[in-house]
Amino acid sequence: MEFSPLALVVIGLLLAAWTVAAAVMIVRASAKTKRTKALQISLKRMQRMLDQAPAIPMLVRVDGRIEAPDRLARWLGLDAMPNYLSELAADDDDAGQHGLSEKQVNSLTEKIRLTQKSAAPFQMAITPPGSGRSLALQGALADPQVSPGGAALVWVFDFSESEDELSRLRQAAAQAEGDFAALVGLIEAAPVPMWFRGRNMRLQLVNQAYVDAVGAEDAAAVIAEQIELLEAEAGASPAQQALAVFEGEAAAERTMTATLHGARRTLRVSNQPLGKEGVTGYAIDIEEQQQVLREFRAFREAQREMLDQLSVGVAQFDDSEQLTFANRPFRRLFELPDGAVRNNTPFERFLSEAREKGLTPEVRDFPEWRREHAAWFDSPDMQEEAWPLPGGTHLRIVAQPMPDGGIVLVAEDRTESLALSATRDTLLRTRTATLDSLFEALAIFAPDGSVQLWNRSFAGTWGLSGEFLDTHPSADALLEAIGKNLTRPGDAKQIGAVVRAATLDRKEKEGRVQLSDGRSLRFAGVPLPDGNGLLTVLDITDSQKAERALRERAVALEEADAVKARFLANMSYEFRTPLTTIGGYAELLKSGAAGELNEGAGEYIDSILTAAARLTEQVENVLDLSQSEAGLLPITKEQTDLLGFLTKLVRERETAIIKAQLGLDLKGKRGRMVDLDPRQMSRAVGNLIDNAINGTPADGHITIEILKSDPASEWGTSFVISDNGAGMNADELERALDGGRSAEDSDTEKRTGLGIPLARQLIAAHGGLLEISSQEGVGTTAIIHLP
Template sequence: MRNLLAAGTAFTGLFTSSFAHAQDLIEDGERLFSSVDVAGYVLVIGALSAALASAIWLIRQRGRLESEGREMRTALSDAQQRISRYQALIADKNRRIVVWDGHTARPEFLGQLPAETGAPAHNADFLAFGRWLKPEAAGELERAIEALRSDAKTFDLIIETQRGEVLEVQGRLTGGRAFARFVALNNLRAELAELKIERNRLRNSISAFEALLDAIEQPVWQRDAEGKLVWVNHAYSEAVEAQSPEQAIVEGREVLSSLTREKIKASTTPESPFHDTVSTAVRGSRAFFDVVDVRGPAGSAGMAIDVSKEEVLREQLARTLKSHADTLDHLATPVAIFDGEQRLQFYNQAFVQLWGLETPFLESKPGNGELLDRLRAAHKLPEELSWKTWKEKTLSVYRSVETQTDLWHLPNGQTLRVIVSAHPQGGATWVFENLTEQVALETRYNTLLRVQGETIDHLSEGVAVFGPDGRIQLSNPAFRALWAVTEEQTALGTHIRAIEKACSPSYDRPDGWKAFSHMITSFDDERPSRQGTLELYSGLVLDYAVTPLPNAQTMLTFVNMTDSVRAERALKEKNEALRKADELKNDFVQHVSYELRSPLTNIIGFTDLLKTPAIGPLNERQAEYVDHISTSSSVLLTIVNDILDLATVDAGIMQLDYSDIDLNDLLDDVSMQMTDRLQEGKVTLEISATANLGHMIADRQRLKQILIKLLTNAVNFAPEGSVVSMRCWRDQDDFAFSVTDTGCGMSPEMLATVFDRFSTNGKGGKRSGPGLGLSIVQSFVNLHGGSVSIDSAPGEGTTVRCRIPSTIVPQVVAAE
C-alpha cells in the first residue's frame, strides 16, 4: 500500500508537470496551434497516464498473490505433517474409531483392536456387533449408537466380547460428526471394568431376588451382624401388621418371639443353618411356621413358611389313620400295608389268620420280598415254574401307578383275589379277598346256564322269554324258524312290539301277538298262564303256551303240530304198528349196545392183555390164534358199531357234533389211521389236495368215518401193488373229495343196489363184509346235507365222489 501511494504521488506530479508544460506550450504557441489541437494532446496524455498507472497496479498485485501462495503452501505442508502424526497415534492396535458424517454417509474406520478380543478386522463385519459381542452388550451398544447419531446423546459403556474380553466404548460428537471409540483395556483398567460388570450383575441379581422374595407369601427377612433388621418383604410387614416394609424395619417389629430369636442366635452357625417348626402369634392368632435361618459373615437371612394348615392336617391324618387301623383290624378281609421301602407297616387280624404267621415276625416289619419267601417256604403260595419271575412281577406294583389285580390259587384249594394299590408317596396296600366259595358258585351257575342254554337251543319247541318291560331275554333257533324271523330281529333287548311287527306277516290276528303283548306288559297282580293253538298263514299249526316266570318274566313256547294235525288220522291207524316196531327197534338197539358190544369189548381187552409180556409168553401158534381172535373181534365190533350208527340214524336220534375242522389236519389223521390197512392190502395211497384246504364246520368224527369207509372199501377191491388215489378240493364253501381204485369195477345192476344195506356185492374183494360201509357213508353225507355219487364200470375201477357243505350255524340234524 505504501508503494502504491508513492506511485500515485509520482503519477500526480508527472501529470501536473505535463499539464504545466502544456500550458506553457499553449501560451507559447498560441500563435501556432489552435484550441482543438491542444484538447487532443491533453486526452492522449491522460490515457497514457492511466495505462501506466494500471500496469504499475497489476505488477504490485501479482507480487502480493505470489507471496500469499507461498504462505499457504507452507501451512498445508505443516497440516499434512500433523495429520500423519495423528494417524500414527490413532493406528495403535488397542483402539479403533468409527466416524459417521451425517445419517446417510458411510462410516469411516480408524485403527484396529487386538485379535484376542475377537473383533473382526473387516469394516463391515465389525459393525455386526451381535456376531462378536455378547447379546446383552451388543443390544446395549446398538441402542447407544442410535441415540448418539439421532439425538446427540454421548455415552460411556463397558462391554464384553464373546471371548470374555472387556472393551471400553466412548460415543462423542465433534464438528458435526459422530464417532465411537473402542478401546481394549489392559491390566488395572480391564480389572476395573470387569469389576464394574460384576457389580452390575450382582446388583441385577440382588434386585431380581428381592423382587422375587417380595412377591412370595412367606415372610422373609435379612439381619446385620448385630441382629437388626435391614430388609424385609411385604409378607413380613403384613405378618407384623406394618403399613410397609420400611416401617417394620424402622420400628424393629419382629415376627418371631424373643425366645425363638435367642434360640436361633445361639444354635445357628454358617455350617449349620437353623431349621425348625416354631409357634408364634400372627395377626392376633396362634400359628405354626417352618423357619429357616442362614448365617453369613455380614449377618443372617431367614424365611418363615406358614404350616398351620399342615399341622392341623397332620393331626387329622393321625386320627384318621388310627380310626382306619381300628376299622381294618375288625374286617374279615385280610389287609397289609407296606411303606416306600417295601417294609410291612400295618396288618389286621384277618391277615394273621389267613397266613398263620407269628406275631414277632410281623412286628419286626419284614420286607415284602422276605414275606413272600417265608410264605413260599411254608408252601402257602401258588406253585410257579419260575419263582423269581413270578416274584419280580408281583413286586412290580411298587413301580406302577395302576392298581393290579391277580388270582392266587393256593395249594390248600383256596382261591384269593389279590388287589394291590400303589401309594403316590410310595408303598402299597395289599387286600386278599377269599373267592373260594364264590368261584365254586360261579362255576356251578355258569355250568347250569350253559346246560340250560344248550337244552333250550336244541329243543324242537320254539321258546322265547320276555322281561317285565316287554323286552326279549332269550330265544332259541326253533322259535326263529317257526316264525320266519332272523336272529337280528330277535336280538337281546328287542321290544315285543318290534317282534310283533316282524311276526305279523305270518299271523296278525287279535288272538296272536297282540294278546301276547298285552299279557306280557300288563300290570295285573295275577298273571295267569294260557294255552292255545294258532294256524299261521303258511299252513303251520302251532300249539302255544304263555307261562309266568319269577321276577315278572314270561315265557312263550310254540310247538309245531302241523304234521300231527295233518296225519292224525293216519297215525291213529298205524299207531299200534309203529309202537310195536319202535319197541322192537329200541329193544334191538339196547340189546346190541349192551348185550353184544360189552362182551366184544371184554374179548378185545383180554386178548390185548394176553399179548402183554406180564401174563406170560405165548408160543407161535397161541400168538397166531390170539391175533386171529383180536382181528375178528375188532371186525365184529366195527360191524356192531356200524349197525348201531344206522339204527341211531333210523331212530331219529343221531345228532351231529359240529365243530371247526382243519381239513389238512383231518387228512393227515386219516392217512395215519389207514397205514396198517394199506400195508395189509399192499396198496399205496396217493392223496392229492391243495396246500391249504382251510377250515369248515362239520362233525369231525362222522366226516372221518366217511373217509375211512371209502378208503377201506377202495383198498379192499384194489389189486396188490396198485394205487388208491384220493383227490380233495374246495368248491366255494363246500368240501369235495373223490376216492378212486383200479379194481374190478361194478356193473350197472350192482350200482343200483350199492347203497343198500347188507348188500354184499364183494366179488373180487380181498375181504367180505356185511355190506354196511357205503350205506353208512350215504347216511352220514345226507346228515351233513351233502351228496354222494359212484362212477364205475366192469374192469375199469370205481370212483366215489362226495360233496359236503360247510355249516355256518350248528343245528340238530336227524333222520326223519
C-alpha cells in the first residue's frame, strides 16, 4: 500500500505526539516513584519513632475494630493484637494470656463510645491482671485525615516506674504523717512540761503537762498569753536564755526552782536548738532526787557521828584510794594529823606514814607488802589480818570492799583481849588440874556437842583412850565409842539425851548404863553458866541388887504393855465400828432414805454427823497415840518431797486460813527428799498447823519454813511452824504437851486435845523430834527434826 505524503506527515505527527506523550508519562512515573520511595522512607521513620515513643496509639473504629502495633499487645500480655476491642479480655481457658479484665474492657468500651458520640476526651489508668505494668489511657476523637467516620484515637502510656515512685512517696508520706502524729501524741502525753519556741523566741507549742503546771485552761491560752513556766534567772528571762542557746547552737542544761502545780519544786531544765527553726525545751521535776540526796547527806553525817562513838577505828577510802573519812578512834590509833582527811591522804601514803610511826608490822620488803595491801581495792572479798606491832600492841585489821570501788578499813586494838585470853588460859589450866583431882569422872560439852574438857577418871571409867579424847570428839563420835563398851550399845542414846538436855535444853537429867565388864554407871547432866554442859559419872556397881529389882519391875511393865497392846487391838475395832454405824445411818437419814425430814430434824442430823466426825477424829487420835506409845503404830515410809508435802497440807486448810483472816508464808526449796509415812506425818504436822490456826487471832501470821541443812547437826531435815498468836506460858505449855488446855479466850475455849502429844509420838515414830516453845503474847514455835 502506498501512502500519500500527507498521510505520511500525519502518521509522523502522530508518532511524534505518541513519543512525546510516552516521554511525559515516563517522566511523571519517575517523579511518582521518587515520591513513593520518599514517602515509604518517611513512613518507616515515623513507624520507628512510634515504636520507640513512650506512648502507643490505638485506633478504635465505630464498629469496634482496633488498629494498634504489636508492642501494645506485649504491654497487655497478649501474643498479638486482636481485631476487636471486646477481644482485649483474655479467655479464662488460656492460662498464658493476660489482657484486660472483663470489667476493664467494659469501662474502656463505654468511655470510647462516649468519645465517639460526643467528641469528649477521656483519661483512665488500668493495671492488666497478672501484670506489674500501670497503663495510662488518653482518648480523643480521631482527626478525619487519620480516620474518617468518627473513629477514636487512644494513646497508651506506660507509667509503671512513676506509679512505683508515687506509691513509695505515698507510703513515705503516710509513714511521716503517722510518725509526726505519734511524736505529737508522745509529746502531748509526756509527764514532763515540754515547749517549742520559734525564731522570735515566742512560745509556739506546749504540751498538756506544761498547761497543767502553769494552771492555764488550754495550750491556746498559754500561747496567746505567753505564760512562762520558768522564772527569770540572773536578770535573763526564759526567752533570752533560749535566744542564747539558739545563737550559740549548743544545748544548755541547768537546775533551778519554779512553781509547779502551786508548789515550789526543783527542776532540771534543758534547751535544745533545732537548727534555724527555733528552740525546744523540757523541764524534769527532780525535787524527790534532791530530797533523797539531802537525806543521804544527813544519813552519812549521822553515820559518821555514830562511828565516832565507837571504840573501834573505822576509815573509808574511795575508789581512787584516797582517805575520805576516819573516826576519832582511828585517827587516835594511827596518830593521823588534823588535815589527813581534808587532804584526802592516799592509801599507800597512809601505810608509809603509819610505818614511820611504828604502827605497821615489821616486814622485810615493805614496798612489796604495801603493794599487796593496795591490791585490796581490786579484791571483791573481805580481807582480815592481825598486825603485831612493836611494844606488844596487837591490831586486828579488816578491809571490807564497798560497791563504789572503795574499802572500809576497820582497826581494832586487841591487846587487852589477848591479855584476857592469856588469863583465861591460865584459869582453864587451873580448872583442868582441879577436875583431875576429883573422884568423879567429869566431862564438859560445848553447845555443839563436842567434848571440851575432861578429867583423867573419865577416860578410865568409860574405857576410852586419851588419844581419842585429845581430838575433842563430837557427841556422836563419843557415844559410838562408848557404845562398844556397853552391854547394850543402844543405851548410848541415853547419854546423848542427857548431854543434849544439859547443853541445849539447859535442864538437869540423869541415867544409868551397864558396861560389858559388869560395872554399872550412873551419869547426870548439869547445865553450866557459860552455856556448856557438865556430864558427871559414878560407878554404882555395888547397887546391882537394886538394879535387879528395878529390872524385874521393868519386865512386869513390859507384860503390862503387852496386855495394853492386845487391848488396843481389840478396842480399835470396838470403837470404830459403832462410830461408822452411827455416821452411816445419819447420812442415810439426811439423804431422805427414811423419808423427808423437817428443818429441825435436818439440823439434828447435821449435829450428829459433826459430833460423829469429831468423835471419830478423837478416837483415831487416842488409838494412834496409844499404839504409838505401845510401839504398835504401823509406819510405812516412802521418799517424799518435803515442800510438796507441806504445800498439800496448807492447801487442805486454805479455807480455814481464809476464814480466820490469817496470813501464811511457806518458805523452802523443792528437792528436799525425806523418808516418811505421808498419812501419819500428815496427821502430826496437820495437828500442829491446826493448833496454829486456832491459836492465832485475825490478821495474824503463820510461817512454815524448811531450814537449811546443817552438816554438823544430827538431823537430816528440819522445818519450823511458827505463829504470832496469843502464845502460852510455861504451865499452859506443859498442859498442852500432856493434851490439856492450851489457851483461854473470853468467848471461846480453845484446846489442843491430843494433837500435840499425838504429833510428838508420830514424829518420834519416824525417828524424829518435836520441839515446842511458846511465849505468852508473842506466839508459839514448833520445830520438827527428821533423820
